[in-house]
Amino acid sequence: MPAVGHFDLAMCFKWLLNLVCLSVLLAVIAFGFARQPVLAKHVAANWTGNFSPCERHSELLKRDTMSLGVRISTSNLELAKQFESALSFWATVVDMAWYEDETTSCAVQLVEATPSILKSPIVARAQLAELANFQGWIAFDSHAPLTKGEMYVIAVHEIGHMLGLRHNPNTNSVMYYFNVMGPQVLDRSDLWQLSFRHKLRFASIDAPVVVPENQLGD
Numbered sequence: 001m002p003a004v005g006h007f008d009l010a011m012c013f014k015w016l017l018n019l020v021c022l023s024v025l026l027a028v029i030a031f032g033f034a035r036q037p038v039l040a041k042h043v044a045a046n047w048t049g050n051f052s053p054c055e056r057h058s059e060l061l062k063r064d065t066m067s068l069g070v071r072i073s074t075s076n077l078e079l080a081k082q083f084e085s086a087l088s089f090w091a092t093v094v095d096m097a098w099y100e101d102e103t104t105s106c107a108v109q110l111v112e113a114t115p116s117i118l119k120s121p122i123v124a125r126a127q128l129a130e131l132a133n134f135q136g137w138i139a140f141d142s143h144a145p146l147t148k149g150e151m152y153v154i155a156v157h158e159i160g161h162m163l164g165l166r167h168n169p170n171t172n173s174v175m176y177y178f179n180v181m182g183p184q185v186l187d188r189s190d191l192w193q194l195s196f197r198h199k200l201r202f203a204s205i206d207a208p209v210v211v212p213e214n215q216l217g218d
């Protein structure tokens with residue numbers, strides 16, 4: 001006759017061990033979920049500096065028509081001119097208009113770079129709208145030995161970053177990692193990316209947009 005209620009110590013220990021393992025696993029998952037909101041709140045921050053604020057920088061986050069007051073805070077008049085030409089180029093691509101605004105009600109500001117913002121050989125750097133502390137600042141090394149054309153193309157590139165574009169591995173794109181010579185475009189990938197944030201002035205993104213070369217080589 002088999003023993004009723006036979007107590008198997010080894011089996012009991014095995015079940016107990018499984019129960020402990022399961023509890024630890026559930027505790028780890030619960031801890032992970034509890035931590036998630038804290039991690040989600042942690043957004044990388046932009047570079048910063050001792051510059052006057054641009055109180056209307058949120059204009060750059062608008063999908064519809066942007067009206068951008070632009071403050072030029074550089075002593076390099078040629079750089080200021082090329083930066084303004086670059087803004088005018090962008091106004092032909094996205095639904096935006098810009099005007100000079102030398103007050104804190106600006107949306108974009110060209111500022112003099114400091115060594116803590118730029119590491120050589122980088123000559124310009126834009127703040128990114130999706131990062132914390134966004135102020136609409138684009139820092140430029142106004143003493144860098146650049147031609148007018150290089151200033152123009154670099155300004156187009158940096159304003160592109162500010163409008164939400166990332167680097168593009170296509171060497172013909174003005175959003176390529178480095179400044180390269182020759183004709184440059186906004187390709188389908190650039191335009192597609194841009195269309196998520198801003199209203200484009202084109203019905204189709206299939207044809208590349210050529211960055212005018214009128215300033216190049218000067």
Ligand SMILES: [Zn+2]
Binds near residue numbers: 157161167176177
């Ligand atoms: Zn870049």
